[in-house]
Amino acid sequence: MAILQIVTYPNKLLEKKCKKVADFDERLWSLLDDMYDTMVEADGVGLAAPQVGILEQIAVIDAGDENGKIELINPVLIEKRGNENGIEGCLSIPGIYGEVKRASFIKIKAQDRMGKAFILEASGFLARVIQHEMDHLNGVLFTTKAAELFDEDELETIEG
Ligand code: CO
Numbered sequence: 001m002a003i004l005q006i007v008t009y010p011n012k013l014l015e016k017k018c019k020k021v022a023d024f025d026e027r028l029w030s031l032l033d034d035m036y037d038t039m040v041e042a043d044g045v046g047l048a049a050p051q052v053g054i055l056e057q058i059a060v061i062d063a064g065d066e067n068g069k070i071e072l073i074n075p076v077l078i079e080k081r082g083n084e085n086g087i088e089g090c091l092s093i094p095g096i097y098g099e100v101k102r103a104s105f106i107k108i109k110a111q112d113r114m115g116k117a118f119i120l121e122a123s124g125f126l127a128r129v130i131q132h133e134m135d136h137l138n139g140v141l142f143t144t145k146a147a148e149l150f151d152e153d154e155l156e157t158i159e160g
Contacts, residue, residue, distance in 0.1 A: 001030075004038045004052040009093045013050050015139040018057045020074050024115035028058070032071050032113055036060045044091045046129045048136030051092050059133035063126045070120070072110040075134055078119075079107035086128055087155065088142045097155045098146025102128045 007013050021028060031054065039047035039060055049058040061070040082104035089097045105123045108130065112118060122130055132142055143149060150158065 001037050002034050003041050004034050006038065006042060006047075006091050007051055007053050009141065009143075011092075013053055013055065014092055014136070014141060016050065016055050017139050018048075018050055018055045018137045021056050021058060021111070024073075024111070024113060028073075029113055031058065032060060036062070036069060036071075039091070042091050046133045047091060048133045050136055050139070057137045059130075059137065061126075061129050061133060063129050065126060067122075067126060070130075071113055072108075072120075072130070072133065073112065073115075075108050075110035075130075075137070077106060077134065078109050079105075081105040084124075086125070087150075087158070088128070088132060088146070090132070090142055093141065093143060095152055096143065096149055097151075098143060098149045100128075100132075100142050100145045102131045106130060108134070 035047050035052060045063050046061040049056045057074045059072045080103035083101050084104045085099050085101050087097050088100050106127045107121045109117060109119055
């Protein structure tokens with residue numbers, strides 16, 4: 001296992017669409033393991049493959065809830081409901097935060113590391129993290145969706 005280098009804005013890799021994963025092999029499994037370790041080391045709750053320079057539809061998530069580690073390969077949104085505002089940040093855009101409107105409930109279809117399809121329903125914070133990571137796979141950064149951006153000091157003022 002290894003800690004990977006996180007690609008940061010304005011690297012153009014972050015704005016490219018990712019291609020679907022076709023091979024569910026050792027290379028994918030070790031990438032998933034490395035991405036998870038890299039995310040934990042960086043104190044993040046989600047990490048998408050383009051953030052480590054790989055343009056493939058892969059994301060790892062751990063929102064600190066009972067779901068634990070979630071690996072998403074080739075995720076597709078199949079349903080969304082409601083919306084809510086929340087503050088987001090991104091390991092690829094350190095020190096910048098913004099309020100983003102996201103669906104409050106989502107249902108997605110994805111594949112696990114063996115290529116097996118599964119359905120996942122999520123709401124609240126986990127739904128937000130999944131939508132943020134799925135955006136990465138389409139080359140979309142949260143800063144393009146935020147009404148306003150803040151730095152660390154401004155964030156403290158907002159959150160009290
Ligand atoms: Co991000």
